[in-house]
Amino acid sequence: MGVTKKILVIPGDGIGQEVTAWGKKVLETIAANYKHTFTFDEGIMGHVAIEATGDPLPEETLNKARQSDAILFGAIGHAKYDNDPTLKVRPEQGLLKIRKELGLYANLRPIKLFDDLLQASSIKPEILQGADILFFRELTGDVYFGEKKRSDDRTTASDLMIYHRYEVERIARRAYEAARTRRKKLCSVDKANVLEASRLWREVVQEIAKEYPDVETEHMFIDNAAMQLIKDPKRFDVVVTGNLFGDILTDEASQIAGSMGMLASASVGDRVGFYEPIHGSAHDITGKGIANPLASILSAALLLDISFGLKEESQRVIRAVDATLRQGFRTMDIANKHTPNDCVLGTDAMGTQVLK
Amino acid sequence: MGVTKKILVIPGDGIGQEVTAWGKKVLETIAANYKHTFTFDEGIMGHVAIEATGDPLPEETLNKARQSDAILFGAIGHAKYDNDPTLKVRPEQGLLKIRKELGLYANLRPIKLFDDLLQASSIKPEILQGADILFFRELTGDVYFGEKKRSDDRTTASDLMIYHRYEVERIARRAYEAARTRRKKLCSVDKANVLEASRLWREVVQEIAKEYPDVETEHMFIDNAAMQLIKDPKRFDVVVTGNLFGDILTDEASQIAGSMGMLASASVGDRVGFYEPIHGSAHDITGKGIANPLASILSAALLLDISFGLKEESQRVIRAVDATLRQGFRTMDIANKHTPNDCVLGTDAMGTQVLK
Numbered sequence: 001m002g003v004t005k006k007i008l009v010i011p012g013d014g015i016g017q018e019v020t021a022w023g024k025k026v027l028e029t030i031a032a033n034y035k036h037t038f039t040f041d042e043g044i045m046g047h048v049a050i051e052a053t054g055d056p057l058p059e060e061t062l063n064k065a066r067q068s069d070a071i072l073f074g075a076i077g078h079a080k081y082d083n084d085p086t087l088k089v090r091p092e093q094g095l096l097k098i099r100k101e102l103g104l105y106a107n108l109r110p111i112k113l114f115d116d117l118l119q120a121s122s123i124k125p126e127i128l129q130g131a132d133i134l135f136f137r138e139l140t141g142d143v144y145f146g147e148k149k150r151s152d153d154r155t156t157a158s159d160l161m162i163y164h165r166y167e168v169e170r171i172a173r174r175a176y177e178a179a180r181t182r183r184k185k186l187c188s189v190d191k192a193n194v195l196e197a198s199r200l201w202r203e204v205v206q207e208i209a210k211e212y213p214d215v216e217t218e219h220m221f222i223d224n225a226a227m228q229l230i231k232d233p234k235r236f237d238v239v240v241t242g243n244l245f246g247d248i249l250t251d252e253a254s255q256i257a258g259s260m261g262m263l264a265s266a267s268v269g270d271r272v273g274f275y276e277p278i279h280g281s282a283h284d285i286t287g288k289g290i291a292n293p294l295a296s297i298l299s300a301a302l303l304l305d306i307s308f309g310l311k312e313e314s315q316r317v318i319r320a321v322d323a324t325l326r327q328g329f330r331t332m333d334i335a336n337k338h339t340p341n342d343c344v345l346g347t348d349a350m351g352t353q354v355l356k
Numbered sequence: 357m358g359v360t361k362k363i364l365v366i367p368g369d370g371i372g373q374e375v376t377a378w379g380k381k382v383l384e385t386i387a388a389n390y391k392h393t394f395t396f397d398e399g400i401m402g403h404v405a406i407e408a409t410g411d412p413l414p415e416e417t418l419n420k421a422r423q424s425d426a427i428l429f430g431a432i433g434h435a436k437y438d439n440d441p442t443l444k445v446r447p448e449q450g451l452l453k454i455r456k457e458l459g460l461y462a463n464l465r466p467i468k469l470f471d472d473l474l475q476a477s478s479i480k481p482e483i484l485q486g487a488d489i490l491f492f493r494e495l496t497g498d499v500y501f502g503e504k505k506r507s508d509d510r511t512t513a514s515d516l517m518i519y520h521r522y523e524v525e526r527i528a529r530r531a532y533e534a535a536r537t538r539r540k541k542l543c544s545v546d547k548a549n550v551l552e553a554s555r556l557w558r559e560v561v562q563e564i565a566k567e568y569p570d571v572e573t574e575h576m577f578i579d580n581a582a583m584q585l586i587k588d589p590k591r592f593d594v595v596v597t598g599n600l601f602g603d604i605l606t607d608e609a610s611q612i613a614g615s616m617g618m619l620a621s622a623s624v625g626d627r628v629g630f631y632e633p634i635h636g637s638a639h640d641i642t643g644k645g646i647a648n649p650l651a652s653i654l655s656a657a658l659l660l661d662i663s664f665g666l667k668e669e670s671q672r673v674i675r676a677v678d679a680t681l682r683q684g685f686r687t688m689d690i691a692n693k694h695t696p697n698d699c700v701l702g703t704d705a706m707g708t709q710v711l712k
């Protein structure tokens with residue numbers, strides 16, 4: 001018996017448009033092959049939404065999001081805002097607001113290397129081989145959402161880094177539950193030697209740890225973690241950390257997977273799930289048709305698994321990506337200069353290969 | 357004509373004691389060979405100071421620091437405090453306080469690989485070869501020094517991430533001046549798409565950039581920078597960033613230099629300079645006699661160069677380290693499992709080799 005689900009697609013900015021088209025096509029193909037009924041709607045967010053409505057997250061998009069069973073998102077951001085830090089309305093506010101409004105407090109980022117990309121990374125193959133990390137990044141707290149201030153004379157600016165006990169508890173529990181189904185190791189990352197918010201974080205994780213005596217807990221400072229991740233990625237299983245540290249570590253960890261263009265993430269909370277590539281809007285390559293669609297396709301795989309519980313379908317997508325790589329097909333970002341046999345494709349040709 | 361200088365040695369905690377002994381010996385040897393008069397005093401700070409006086413930075417140490425021409429520091433921290441985030445008096449407070457009291461607002465961390473360590477890193481040699489980065493980390497502002505709060509019921513904790521215009525200006529100028537003497541590229545790292553403090557940071561750097569039209573300026577988000585640093589370290593020349601982001605990026609960058617045990621840093625402000633390895637107190641290897649003394653020795657080299665203007669003497673120390681590595685001598689942290697010819701030494705034997 002097939003399932004019936006409503007999916008909202010939010011392509012967003014830059015290459016978001018190009019890659020999300022392929023995530024969607026993969027979902028359509030899965031629906032057709034497995035006799036599910038997926039209905040799609042589309043919403044705007046980010047720079048495109050500001051241009052169209054003045055609002056980075058229009059009410060209409062938010063309403064559609066609330067009524068959907070899962071959301072497939074692309075990317076957000078535009079150079080115009082990066083170059084002018086004084087602009088008040090900014091694309092990223094749309095993404096931050098939807099995370100907050102939908103209560104998407106846990107951002108899951110699985111980092112696993114496809115065997116065929118072992119050479120694509122700047123890290124040595126023997127360091128990478130076998131690395132398999134699942135990040136839990138807290139997504140609705142921290143310095144991202146604490147009060148922001150600018151003095152009247154504009155010479156002083158501040159953001160409040162703040163955590164509440166319940167925020168740490170719920171993400172820690174999710175991370176421990178996941179660790180139980182994996183190699184039973186959890187590393188919590190903070191800066192408790194300097195930050196009060198981190199000291200609360202550590203206290204709470206130490207408490208929750210007692211509920212999971214079968215999981216081995218380690219606490220690490222963020223500076224050390226940023227180093228260990230490159231030095232010895234295999235030492236990590238599940239990593240749980242705050243919003244800001246998670247943002248930094250997961251982007252860094254993209255080098256373990258060979259490329260940013262390969263990584264998907266799932267943002268979940270109490271209801272609807274939100275799936276997105278971890279790469280950004282990449283305006284420098286927008287419109288050139290060379291963006292890597294695999295992260296969006298793998299986001300679709302995460303969506304099938306986590307939001308719809310369709311494990312077999314999700315695995316099918318991952319196997320298709322694996323097979324495509326095995327045949328030597330690459331987008332520019334994951335091509336290896338030293339393996340001239342690789343066949344470098346554009347976005348659409350790559351997407352088509354995966355669909356096959 | 358030799359110079360006469362007062363140097364304060366603060367070994368601090370853990371391996372700080374073992375490695376600083378070698379930084380000091382190198383300074384003594386340089387003084388003898390070049391007919392300088394260096395007088396040494398010693399001060400306590402960190403966990404050892406808490407044990408002795410209850411205060412992580414006793415007045416006496418601070419007074420000695422104020423009266424010296426340069427300070428050679430080891431490391432700080434102790435597992436006891438890491439495991440108990442509720443302790444009020446903490447070793448790190450000593451380090452943070454001395455940075456603030458001496459106005460050491462600019463932390464310089466040169467990242468350069470010694471050719472003989474090309475194999476010691478987890479990153480591929482072809483990615484590393486030729487990488488040469490100079491970090492300027494702001495050291496007396498940011499979330500490190502903003503107000504810390506804990507609610508009465510202890511369920512909410514916060515730290516204020518705050519920057520003032522003058523703090524950004526002075527570190528940016530120092531970084532631009534250095535870029536002028538190098539490859540004339542400056543990358544400023546922030547999170548201006550989310551943080552107000554970062555937007556101020558970016559505005560000010562954009563302004564200062566106008567005074568240095570001969571230097572090419574780039575602005576990068578911290579998440580992207582953490583990724584690019586591993587993907588393509590050669591793209592960076594001078595990097596300037598805030599206290600927290602600098603803490604993370606420079607530890608991560610240690611992988612570019614082959615090991616944390618190789619990296620020295622200089623903290624400078626308007627007067628006395630403060631020199632320290634970037635590695636920590638490493639209690640797990642304390643007392644075993646296996647810590648790498650090279651970061652402390654290279655800190656001494658930085659001290660000679662920056663605080664005393666003794667360029668020739670500083671280069672002499674760096675050449676001695678280079679020669680020691682070329683002869684195949686390694687401490688455990690930089691030994692290469694795949695080159696069995698390396699000769700693995702303990703702290704003292706390694707120090708002795710450099711002195712030769």
Ligand SMILES: CC(C)[C@H](C(=O)O)[C@@H](O)C(=O)O
Nearest residue numbers: 076077092095247549550579
């Ligand atoms: C675009 C930006 C606001 C966002 C973040 O920092 O969370 C992005 O970097 C991410 O990781 O999803």
Ligand SMILES: CC(C)[C@H](C(=O)O)[C@@H](O)C(=O)O
Nearest residue numbers: 193194223432433448451603
């Ligand atoms: C020990 C700690 C307070 C310190 C810091 O975070 O500044 C250390 O990590 C460093 O980089 O010097």
